[in-house]
Amino acid sequence: MPEVNGERSVALIATCQQGAATTVYCAAAPELEGLGGMYFNNCCRCLPSAEAQREETARALWALSERLIQEALGGQAS
Template sequence: VLLLNQTQLFWFQTPPGQTLPSASGAATTVYCATAAELEGLGGMYFNNCCRCLPSQEAQGEATAAALWELSERLIQERIGRQSK
């Protein structure tokens, strides 16, 4: 869970100008969504439009489970607020 909190801090406290512009940041997502050579493939990690091995931390089952639980909780909290 500490890893997730550090990740949250990075995204919410990074000063402007130290992250990619929107177009550059979206390039990998757009490439993966539209590249004909990737059609029918999944389960791969890409960074800057290149296939890469994910970090050891990203491959940990405990981290994956914690992220899944956090995601479910945040979605439930958001849904609960919208239904009131």
């Protein structure tokens, strides 16, 4: 059974088709054409969590993403 943060989790077990379903739906659904900035889970539009909407969290995630990319590129400037 997979572990996340030291806890066992059955919820993370999915087939490749299940894992790709929401991405494929959002890319191919005619009713979503031209729309963006929405959060989907299991092919359903959902409200993001309060934490996901915090500006401070967004800035921290952006900074971490930049740092990890720089490390992966061997410190090369963009």
